[in-house]
Amino acid sequence: MPCLPGQRSMSQVLIATRGLGVRYGAVNALEKVDFEIEPGEIVTVVGPNGSGKSSLVRALLGVVRPAAGQVIRRPGLRVGYVPQKLAVDERMPLTVKRFLSLPERRGASEIAQMLMRVGVAGLERRQLTALSGGQFQRVLLARALLADPHLLILDEATQGLDQPGTAAFYELIEQVRRETGAAILMVSHDLHVVMSASDRVICLNGHVCCQGQPHVVTAAPEYRALFGLGTHGTMALYQHRHDHAHDRCNHERRDEPAKEPADAG
């Protein structure tokens, strides 16, 4: 798999990072990340827990300030964001229609059309807290799409959905790409999604370890053995063609204790 391919020119990309570093106090979440996404691309970011996937998303959204490097946005870029989860207070009445009108007021027909488009027509009057997990994710997607984004960012948006629910959600995402031409950036642990729905996969472990087209890895014997095994499987899948020397690119989980050297006392 090609690693760290040459950067594209900024005129081709919607958003890019150059030498991005993100820190939380003493924690170095990301360093030297060069990333970019072009119009219409579906890019998936994979990586073990604590590898900085959400930190990359936060930096792209502008909600964390880079400790190093920069985030470059195309002027006028509109970004839609579907979060991993959204805590809704059970005691606070909030209908789907009202939620979709926040922060910007939306007309009834615009809301109705968008709900139909994401496959949950007629839910306007339902309380957010009364939705199923799959319906809720589609409402979050509807909210992101109402902004008519050039770039849609989904941070583990199918967490908690069953396999058919996940598959249906990603079919919808592909449909959105087809219909709107929006670029899609997904953070995902679903290996089958990585394989079937992405143009490019980026493997993160505090920095960009590898990236490439998913089809490059589908022929690997490891694929069958690892398919469906979750993050460990995803990471191992990326190891088999990992033929470059790179510090911190050992794909160990960053939230597990580092191995002591053999001669350590």
Ligand SMILES: Nc1ncnc2c1ncn2[C@@H]1O[C@H](COP(=O)(O)OP(=O)(O)OP(=O)(O)O)[C@@H](O)[C@H]1O
């Ligand atoms: N607000 C914060 N304060 C301190 N440390 C943080 C904060 N957010 C993230 N971190 C740390 O930064 C590192 C990267 O976290 P991040 O959430 O970006 O990883 P991730 O790949 O999205 O993880 P996961 O797969 O578990 O969601 C981790 O070591 C994490 O503990």
